Amino acid sequence: MRSEYYEEALSIMNNEDAAEKAHPLLVAAMEAGDYRAHYALGTWYLYGRHVKKNLKKAVALFKQAAANDVAEAAYDLAVCYEDGEGVRKDLAKAAALYLRAWRCGDVSSAAQLRRMFYWGIGVKANRAIAEEFGKLHASSGK
Template identity: 40%
Template structure:
C-alpha cells in the first residue's frame, strides 16, 4: 500500500455518503492523502474538479493535480491530461502534448489510449499523419474491444 492510501480510501467512503459540493470531510481526507504525495488521491481530486463533484468545477486546478499524478505514472491521469490538452480544458490546446500523454498512458497500461493514439495518427493530431501506424493502433484497440 502506498503512502496516503488509507486516507484516500477513507475519503472515497466519505464521498459516497455525501456528494454535496463542499463536503469538507472527504475533501480534507483527500488533501491529507495528497500531502503524502498519493497519486490516486491527486487523480481523484482532479476528477472532482473536472466534473464538479464535491467541489466547484475548476479545470486549472484539475490540470495541476493531473500533472502531479502523471509524474507518478498514474495512467488515468495521463489519459485525462491528454484529453485536457486536446480540448483546451484548463490549459491552452496543445495536440502534441495530448499525443504524448496518450502515448504515456498506453505505456502505463491505459487501454482507451490505444484507440486515441490510432486516431491521432489517422488524422494527424499532434503527430504526422501515418495511416499505417493508425491501422496498427486501431486494430489493437479493436482486439481489446475498445470502441472505434
C-alpha cells in the same frame, strides 16, 4: 505510493453526502504521496463536483498525477490539451499524453492514438501506426 487515506476516501464516496468526509482524506492521501488522490481531486475541480470548478487547479493536479504514472490522469490531461480546457490547446502534447496513459495501462488511450495517427492530429499521419493502435484497442475488449 498507495495510502489508506485514499482507499478510505474511495470507499465513502459512494455516499452522495460523503464529499465533506472524503476531501480531508484525499488531502491526507496527497500529502502521503498517493498520486491517485491528486487525480481524484483534479476530477472534482475539472467538473466542479463538490468544489468550485477550477480548470487550472484540475490541470495542475493532473500534471502531478500523470508525472507519477497515474494512467487516468494522463488520459484526462490529454483531453484537456486536445480541447484547450484549462491549458492552451496543444495537440502534440495531447498525443504524447495519450501515449503516456497507454504506457501506464489505460487501454482506451489506444483508440485516441489510433484516431490521432490516422488523421494526423498532433502527430504526422501514419496509417500503419494507426492500425496497430486500432488492433491494441480491439484486443483490449474496450
